[in-house]
Amino acid sequence: MTEKLSHFDAAGQAHMVDVGGKPETHRVAVAAGRIRMKPATFAMVASGTAKKGDVLGIARIAAIQASKRTSDLIPLCHPVPLTSVAVEFTADEAGLSFECRVTVECTARTGVEMEALTAVNVALLTIYDMVKGVDRGMTIGDIRLLEKRGGKSGDFRAS
Amino acid sequence: MTEKLSHFDAAGQAHMVDVGGKPETHRVAVAAGRIRMKPATFAMVASGTAKKGDVLGIARIAAIQASKRTSDLIPLCHPVPLTSVAVEFTADEAGLSFECRVTVECTARTGVEMEALTAVNVALLTIYDMVKGVDRGMTIGDIRLLEKRGGKSGDFRAS
Amino acid sequence: MTEKLSHFDAAGQAHMVDVGGKPETHRVAVAAGRIRMKPATFAMVASGTAKKGDVLGIARIAAIQASKRTSDLIPLCHPVPLTSVAVEFTADEAGLSFECRVTVECTARTGVEMEALTAVNVALLTIYDMVKGVDRGMTIGDIRLLEKRGGKSGDFRAS
Amino acid sequence: MTEKLSHFDAAGQAHMVDVGGKPETHRVAVAAGRIRMKPATFAMVASGTAKKGDVLGIARIAAIQASKRTSDLIPLCHPVPLTSVAVEFTADEAGLSFECRVTVECTARTGVEMEALTAVNVALLTIYDMVKGVDRGMTIGDIRLLEKRGGKSGDFRAS
Amino acid sequence: MTEKLSHFDAAGQAHMVDVGGKPETHRVAVAAGRIRMKPATFAMVASGTAKKGDVLGIARIAAIQASKRTSDLIPLCHPVPLTSVAVEFTADEAGLSFECRVTVECTARTGVEMEALTAVNVALLTIYDMVKGVDRGMTIGDIRLLEKRGGKSGDFRAS
Amino acid sequence: MTEKLSHFDAAGQAHMVDVGGKPETHRVAVAAGRIRMKPATFAMVASGTAKKGDVLGIARIAAIQASKRTSDLIPLCHPVPLTSVAVEFTADEAGLSFECRVTVECTARTGVEMEALTAVNVALLTIYDMVKGVDRGMTIGDIRLLEKRGGKSGDFRAS
Numbered sequence: 003m004t005e006k007l008s009h010f011d012a013a014g015q016a017h018m019v020d021v022g023g024k025p026e027t028h029r030v031a032v033a034a035g036r037i038r039m040k041p042a043t044f045a046m047v048a049s050g051t052a053k054k055g056d057v058l059g060i061a062r063i064a065a066i067q068a069s070k071r072t073s074d075l076i077p078l079c080h081p082v083p084l085t086s087v088a089v090e091f092t093a094d095e096a097g098l099s100f101e102c103r104v105t106v107e108c109t110a111r112t113g114v115e116m117e118a119l120t121a122v123n124v125a126l127l128t129i130y131d132m133v134k135g136v137d138r139g140m141t142i143g144d145i146r147l148l149e150k151r152g153g154k155s156g157d158f159r160a161s
Numbered sequence: 162m163t164e165k166l167s168h169f170d171a172a173g174q175a176h177m178v179d180v181g182g183k184p185e186t187h188r189v190a191v192a193a194g195r196i197r198m199k200p201a202t203f204a205m206v207a208s209g210t211a212k213k214g215d216v217l218g219i220a221r222i223a224a225i226q227a228s229k230r231t232s233d234l235i236p237l238c239h240p241v242p243l244t245s246v247a248v249e250f251t252a253d254e255a256g257l258s259f260e261c262r263v264t265v266e267c268t269a270r271t272g273v274e275m276e277a278l279t280a281v282n283v284a285l286l287t288i289y290d291m292v293k294g295v296d297r298g299m300t301i302g303d304i305r306l307l308e309k310r311g312g313k314s315g316d317f318r319a320s
Numbered sequence: 321m322t323e324k325l326s327h328f329d330a331a332g333q334a335h336m337v338d339v340g341g342k343p344e345t346h347r348v349a350v351a352a353g354r355i356r357m358k359p360a361t362f363a364m365v366a367s368g369t370a371k372k373g374d375v376l377g378i379a380r381i382a383a384i385q386a387s388k389r390t391s392d393l394i395p396l397c398h399p400v401p402l403t404s405v406a407v408e409f410t411a412d413e414a415g416l417s418f419e420c421r422v423t424v425e426c427t428a429r430t431g432v433e434m435e436a437l438t439a440v441n442v443a444l445l446t447i448y449d450m451v452k453g454v455d456r457g458m459t460i461g462d463i464r465l466l467e468k469r470g471g472k473s474g475d476f477r478a479s
Numbered sequence: 480m481t482e483k484l485s486h487f488d489a490a491g492q493a494h495m496v497d498v499g500g501k502p503e504t505h506r507v508a509v510a511a512g513r514i515r516m517k518p519a520t521f522a523m524v525a526s527g528t529a530k531k532g533d534v535l536g537i538a539r540i541a542a543i544q545a546s547k548r549t550s551d552l553i554p555l556c557h558p559v560p561l562t563s564v565a566v567e568f569t570a571d572e573a574g575l576s577f578e579c580r581v582t583v584e585c586t587a588r589t590g591v592e593m594e595a596l597t598a599v600n601v602a603l604l605t606i607y608d609m610v611k612g613v614d615r616g617m618t619i620g621d622i623r624l625l626e627k628r629g630g631k632s633g634d635f636r637a638s
Numbered sequence: 639m640t641e642k643l644s645h646f647d648a649a650g651q652a653h654m655v656d657v658g659g660k661p662e663t664h665r666v667a668v669a670a671g672r673i674r675m676k677p678a679t680f681a682m683v684a685s686g687t688a689k690k691g692d693v694l695g696i697a698r699i700a701a702i703q704a705s706k707r708t709s710d711l712i713p714l715c716h717p718v719p720l721t722s723v724a725v726e727f728t729a730d731e732a733g734l735s736f737e738c739r740v741t742v743e744c745t746a747r748t749g750v751e752m753e754a755l756t757a758v759n760v761a762l763l764t765i766y767d768m769v770k771g772v773d774r775g776m777t778i779g780d781i782r783l784l785e786k787r788g789g790k791s792g793d794f795r796a797s
Numbered sequence: 798m799t800e801k802l803s804h805f806d807a808a809g810q811a812h813m814v815d816v817g818g819k820p821e822t823h824r825v826a827v828a829a830g831r832i833r834m835k836p837a838t839f840a841m842v843a844s845g846t847a848k849k850g851d852v853l854g855i856a857r858i859a860a861i862q863a864s865k866r867t868s869d870l871i872p873l874c875h876p877v878p879l880t881s882v883a884v885e886f887t888a889d890e891a892g893l894s895f896e897c898r899v900t901v902e903c904t905a906r907t908g909v910e911m912e913a914l915t916a917v918n919v920a921l922l923t924i925y926d927m928v929k930g931v932d933r934g935m936t937i938g939d940i941r942l943l944e945k946r947g948g949k950s951g952d953f954r955a956s
Contacts, residue, residue, distance in 0.1 A: 006205065006294070006295050007205065007214050007216070007291060007292060007294060007295065008294045009290070009291045009294075010214045010291075011724065014214050014215075015695075015698060015725075015726075016215070016219055016291075016695070016698055016699060016702070017702070017722075017723060017724045017725065018702050018705075018720065018722055018723035018724070019722070020721060020722035020743065021721045021722065022664060022721035022722055022743050022744070022745055028340060035301070046165070046166065055166050055169040055173050056173075056175070056533065056536055057166070059333075059334070059533055059536055059537075060175055060236055060237070060536075060540055062333060062334055063236065063334060063395045063537055063540045063541075064234065064235065064236050064540075066334070066335070066336050066395055066396065067234075067392075067395055067544075068234055069336075070391055070392065070399055071230075071233075071234065071392070073706055074230075074703075074706065074707070075223065075226075075227055075230065075234075075283055075286070076223060076283070076286055076287050076290045077219055077222065077223050077287060077699045077702055077703055078219070078287075078290060078291060078702065079290060080719070080720065080721065081399075081706055081717075081719050081720060082719070083398070083399050083400070083401065083428075083719060084336065084398065084399060085338060085339050085340035085398065085429060086335075086336055086337070086338035086339070086340055087335060087336035088329065088335045088336070089333075089335065090333075107338065107340050108340070109340060110719075111721060115293060115297070116286065116289070116290050116293075119286055119289065119301075120286055123282040123283075123286060123301075124234055124235070124282075126304075127234070127235055127275065127278055127279055127282060128235050128236060130275070130278060131168070131235045131237060131238060131275050132166060132168045132169075132175075132237060133166060134274060134275075134306075135165070135166060135167045135168075135314070136165050136166065138274070138306055138309065138317045139305070139306075139319060139320070140305070141302075141303065141304060141305045142194070142278075142282075142302070142304035142305070143300075143301070143302030143303055143304060144300065144302055145285075145300060145301035145302060145304075146298070146299070146300040146301070147293075147297055147298075150297065155294070158297045160298060161298070170565065174536075174539060174566075174567075175536070175539055175540060175543070176543070176563075176564060176565045176566065177543050177546075177561065177563055177564035177565070178563070179562060179563035179584065180562045180563070181505060181562035181563055181584050181585070181586060187817060215692065215695055218692055218695055218696075218810075218811070219695075219699055221810060221811055222696055222699050222700075222811060222872045223699075225811070225812070225813050225872055225873065226703075226869075226872055228813075229868055229869065229876055230869070232547055233544075233547065233548070236540045236543055236544055237543065239560070239561065239562065240547055240558075240560050240561060240876075241560065242560065242875070242876050242877065242878065242905075243813065243875065243876060244815060244816045244817035244875065244906060245812075245813055245814070245815035245816070245817055246812060246813035247806065247812045247813070247815075248810075248812065249810075266815065266817050267817070268817060269560075270562060324523065324612070324613050325523065325532055325534070325609060325610060325612060325613065326612045327608070327609045327612075328532045328609075332532050332533075334533070334537055334609075346658060353619070364483065364484065373484050373487045373491050374491075374493070374851065374854055375484070377651075377652070377851055377854055377855075378493055378554055378555070378854075378858055380651060380652055381554065381652060381713045381855055381858050381859075382552065382553065382554050382858075384652070384653070384654050384713055384714065385552075385710075385713050385862075386552055387654075388709055388710065388717055389548075389551075389552065389710070392548075393541065393544075393545055393548065393552075393601055393604070394541065394601070394604055394605050394608045395537055395540065395541050395605060396537070396608060396609060397608060399717075401716070401717050401718070401719060401746075402654065402716065402717060403656060403657045403658035403716065403747060404653075404654055404655070404656035404657070404658055405653060405654035406647065406653045406654070407651075407653065408651075425656065425658050426658070427658055433611060433615070434604065434607070434608050434611075437604055437607060437619075438604055441600040441601075441604060441619075442552050442553070442600075444622075445552070445553055445593065445596055445597060445600060446553050446554060448593070448596065449486070449553045449555060449556060449593050450484060450486045450487075450493075450555065451484060452592060452593075452624075453483070453484060453485045453486075453632070454483050454484065456592070456624055456627065456635045457623070457624075457637060457638070458623070459620075459621065459622060459623040460512070460596075460600075460620070460622035460623070461618075461619070461620030461621055461622060462618065462620055463603075463618060463619035463620060463622075464616070464617070464618040464619070465611075465615055465616075468615065473612070476615045478616060479616070488883065492854075492857060492884075492885075493854070493857055493858060493861070494861070494881075494882060494883045494884065495861050495864075495879065495881055495882035495883070496881070497880060497881035497902065498880045498881070499823060499880035499881055499902050499903070499904055550865055551862075551865065551866070554858045554861055554862055555861065557878070557879065557880065558865055558876075558878050558879060559878070560878060587878075588880060642841070642930070642931050643841065643850055643852070643927060643928060643930060643931065644930045645926070645927045645930075646850045646927075650850050650851075652851070652855055652927075671937070682801065682802065691802055691805045691809050692809075692811070693802070696811055696872055696873070699872065700870065700871060700872050703870075704870055707866075707869075707870065710866075711859065711862075711863055711866065711870075711919055711922070712859065712919070712922055712923050712926045713855055713858065713859050713923060714855070714926060714927060715926060751929060751933070752922065752925070752926050752929075755922055755925065755937075756922055759918040759919075759922060759937075760870055760871070760918075762940075763870070763871055763911065763914055763915060763918060764871050764872060766911070766914065767804070767871045767873060767874060767911050768802060768804045768805075768811075768873065769802060770910060770911075770942075771801070771802060771803045771804075771950070772801050772802065774910070774942055774945065774953045775941070775942075775955060775956070776941070777938075777939065777940060777941040778830070778914075778918075778938070778940035778941070779936075779937070779938030779939055779940060780936065780938055781921075781936060781937035781938060781940075782934070782935070782936040782937070783929075783933055783934075786933065791930070794933045796934060797934070
């Protein structure tokens with residue numbers, strides 16, 4: 003059944019999939035995830051400003067930088083020259099969590115789902131890092147692709 | 162309240178926390194997370210072998226490498242010379258998911274929680290990457306620190 | 321007033337500016353800077369050759385490599401596939417300094433000013449590193465963009 | 480005369496200096512530099528906050544990350560596990576400039592002057608990058624080592 | 639005579655060759671190399687599987703990742719967005735060696751010989767690393783370009 | 798039989814070997830390799846100087862930098878803070894080749910064989926890169942560990 007996985011050749015060995023025959027098209031990927039924490043921790047992060055503890059601002063920068071490192075981190079990813087990366091945080095007070103949503107765009111022969119997902123993960127890890135001194139029990143989850151446009155495999159939108 | 166976050170100085174500005182006064186001690190961190198997928202995808206990954214589609218073997222290598230890149234990815238992390246990294250996958254057939262658990266050790270002035278968490282995230286992203294061609298709806302979650310030992314802030318064990 | 325800074329969105333948050341709608345055009349950037357040192361140090365660097373102490377040759381290599389790492393170092397820079405990098409040093413005996421001038425070219429959707437400036441900085445830092453054992457008081461300065469061509473924001477030439 | 484440059488061996492060839500015989504001692508380096516700009520640009524950067532255009536906050540993160548990449552950028556630098564990095568900006572309204580001052584510490588066999596200087600340079604380049612859309616004529620200068628403590632070559636303080 | 643080396647300018651100084659005037663064309667490079675070892679070591683590597691000691695599978699991943707790092711490692715290499723990387727190992731029982739053959743493709747202004755050669759080298763180094771505990775006398779050799787297609791310098795095929 | 802390979806655990810899965818229990822000792826590794834070329838190419842490289850075409854000087858810098866990237870390139874390598882790296886080239890006119898010999902030292906819990914071997918490989922690849930325009934048929938070989946000292950596995954000297 004694994005022959006359906008394009009990252010493996012006919013002999014089942016990993017390779018970087020040949021995308022040379024694909025046209026360069028505009029591609030967009032949107033991914034999201036969230037980090038849950040204790041009420042006091044949530045309040046602390048939510049109150050951050052540039053003057054005092056801008057946790058989300060730093061996580062945003064880490065996410066943008068990570069999107070550019072994706073092909074270094076994920077073994078079979080193609081290097082892709084990104085044209086746009088945007089990172090948005092939403093405070094979910096009821097859920098005691100922050101959602102991170104990243105939109106990545108490029109004009110390339112392959113998509114940028116992994117770049118969006120990697121940026122989300124590193125954003126959430128960066129929040130964890132800065133806040134772990136007061137709350138080691140935070141959990142990261144709900145990481146998923148929300149949307150993908152462009153490319154011949156067709157568009158995708160999470161149900 | 163943010164003055165409790167050690168990654169920010171008295172003026173609220175980010176810094177790399179001074180750990181120079183701490184002794185080098187043996188430190189261990191264990192983190193885990195999981196990726197959920199459709200039944201057919203789960204079967205495909207579970208049946209992988211070196212001969213045909215060894216998804217988990219590749220994710221393990223990506224995780225070990227990512228642990229070494231942690232201070233490059235997480236802005237305020239200290240560079241730490243790791244002495245041991247182990248990555249374990251468990252197939253959860255009932256939950257249609259694979260759990261990844263990473264144990265990192267070092268002898269250093271600061272802990273390796275972020276190294277363990279980063280390795281877990283990159284392992285799960287690598288699985289996503291290799292399988293996304295057949296299942297874009299996979300979700301990554303339950304990422305958390307399970308255990309931390311060594312260092313003056315005391316041991317931690319997830320409840 | 322900050323709404324004029326394109327690296328921030330309408331809400332004032334940093335993002336990697338969307339250049340996806342721009343055409344790929346030929347772009348050139350020229351930057352320069354200099355390092356000033358004591359007379360004896362100046363003489364030492366000026367006399368370097370491949371056979372003995374080629375400080376400038378090593379700084380040139382460091383500069384070329386740094387130009388390729390620009391998007392890794394500068395958080396909001398786009399990755400750009402450079403097509404040409406040239407590094408030139410001029411000894412200014414009267415000013416007891418070495419000037420470094422870097423010209424970078426590409427065919428891309430965005431310019432290469434930062435690549436040229438980053439290469440200049442790393443060249444000068446590399447000189448500092450190799451000579452600091454005999455002169456810790458060197459100063460680096462006059463780092464500026466000399467020229468920029470290509471792209472819709474128009475050409476620029478330092479006055 | 481170049482035989483005085485420790486980065487070259489007796490034959491004048493570059494090498495990474497042997498520091499294996501030195502003891503691990505506590506080391507501190509402080510470096511500084513500044514970026515000059517037009518009055519309107521100065522006002523724009525000075526008014527930034529986490530809510531809107533936090534140029535200095537982003538430059539601070541870039542500086543901390545760059546300090547960790549120093550041995551990657553400067554060919555003959557030893558890799559050093561940093562224990563502390565602090566980045567401070569001072570607005571100089573009269574001089575229409577921002578000064579960046581970076582203090583780096585470690586316990587190692589060699590000093591961290593290059594780490595402090597590299598962080599300063601990348602901080603100033605990051606400011607340039609974010610503001611260049613409105614002011615391409617900014618200049619970076621006055622980059623110098625202010626202070627160095629620890630290690631057998633003795634302490635240094637800029638005159 | 640060195641004026642024939644395009645990586646040096648008219649003054650004999652290194653530069654990143656200007657490829658801006660070349661068209662983007664499809665390019666392929668194939669390189670190979672081998673590692674020779676003792677009979678017992680050969681048997682050990684040959685018997686590896688995903689379930690137990692998959693040396694070659696890990697070397698393959700390292701090779702693919704290294705191909706993407708080539709312009710970081712080789713000072714004057716242009717960054718090239720690879721479109722395909724395939725790594726093949728052949729066990730040569732008579733020669734007590736494993737041959738690694740790597741094929742890299744791109745659509746770019748310059749070729750990918752260095753990417754293929756770098757991947758081969760890192761594959762063989764990775765095998766050495768994993769097996770060195772039982773055989774430090776292994777040798778790596780026969781590293782050469784087998785074939786190159788695309789680009790105006792014409793095709794090449796090793797004789 | 799693979800249970801003898803320490804890079805795999807009891808289940809045959811790759812891990813970064815635990816060296817936490819080993820003492821930090823002084824370690825030295827010496828590796829070598831060579832690149833063979835046509836007579837005209839050999840003459841060209843041999844005649845290089847800082848003033849014109851310093852191929853070997855550039856390869857030396859690339860080698861030193863690569864030694865510091867080893868744990869990034871070789872998946873299961875530990876990060877090691879190197880204390881000394883020296884690169885030596887010998888022209889072998891009879892053999893129409895250049896030999897590269899690299900000596901790496903550290904005080905660490907694990908050895909630096911891979912750092913020395915990686916530096917040799919990248920030195921030779923860098924020569925290939927700069928000369929390939931006139932000689933694509935060069936071959937790289939004889940890459941081997943010459944010597945290793947320090948550590949409990951005992952000293953090694955190639956026979």
